Amino acid sequence: MVSQHGTCEKWKRIMPRWKALPEALAPSVHELFLRLRQLKDARELSLAQIAAKTGYSTSSWERYLAGRSLPPRQAVEAFARAYSADPDRLLALHEVAADAWARAAVPEQRTATPPGAPADPPAPQRPRRGRRVRIAVVAGALVMSVAAVLLAVRPWHDSDPAAPPSYVCRISRTDGLWYAGLSRTRTDLVQQGMAGAEVAEIQCLLKRAGFPPGDVDGIYGDLTQRAVRRLQTKHHLSVDGVVGPHTWEALRG
Structure with a gap:
């Protein structure tokens, strides 16, 4: 029979320490x-x-x-x-x-003027106020683009497509395991920077276990990571702030 410590060591060998993404x-x-x-x-x-x-x-x-x-x-x-x-x-x-x-x-893909081609005439100087207006328009377009990306990746379930998702904890116990009604996974890897129903499930179960992560908003931020680390410390798990099979077991057990 494999001990819990041995299983934890095996999982740490499976999951390398990734370098942070840019x-x-x-x-x-x-x-x-x-x-x-x-x-x-x-x-x-x-x-x-x-x-x-x-x-x-x-x-x-x-x-x-x-x-x-x-x-x-x-x-x-x-x-x-x-x-x-x-x-x-x-x-x-x-x-x-x-x-x-x-x-x-x-910006990096703009090609230089081919050799021999006539150079474009210099652009006329515009008043500084006009430049500020252009910057404001571009910034507004970028904000709208980011919002569109988030909506496409994590479509909201609310009737208003512009509204953020709303998560409600419905704590119940089935076959000796705790669930919050948002996800039934027991193995998915969830870590800081992620968002969605699995994160909200973790936040609900952390609150139930006495490790409040702040708002149940489905966003794995600093408060959620700190709460996960406290749970891992209590259950003698690897304290890495990443929710894997063993941390799910502690949350649902």
Whole structure:
């Protein structure tokens, strides 16, 4: 019979310590990379195994999983189908992430004037007030783009499409396990920076266990991470702030 300590050590070997993703990534791009990392850890895959299954090189997957390069749609689809993941969900994440990635890369993709081509005449100087107006318009467009990305990745269930999701804890006990009515998973990896019903389920169960994470808003922020760490300390788990199978067991037990 494997002890709880031995099982924890095995899980830590399965799940490496990932380097933080670049801070400049758009929310949708950040979520895609996190999901790919989680699937790699959950399947106990090496980069060489992923390369053999998908047809994309080990060095390519190293760049993708480090957040330095966006994997093409075909690579994501091959990864999902090779390891029995949900391709529709991954491809939906990729579609939104690719759009955000392309918008962020536009300034770098402007080509120089070909040799011999007449140079464009210098743009007339505009009053500083006009420049401030343009900046305000661009900033407003970026805010709207980010809102559209979040709506596409995590569609709200409210009747108002612009309203944030509303989560209600409905605590119940079934077969000796606690549930909050938002997710029934006992294995999904959930960590800081993620959002959705699984995070809200964690927040409800943390409140029930006496480790308040703040508002039940479905966003895995600093307060939720600190509450998870306190729970892990109490149950003698690896204190990493990541909710995996053993932390789910502590929450539901």
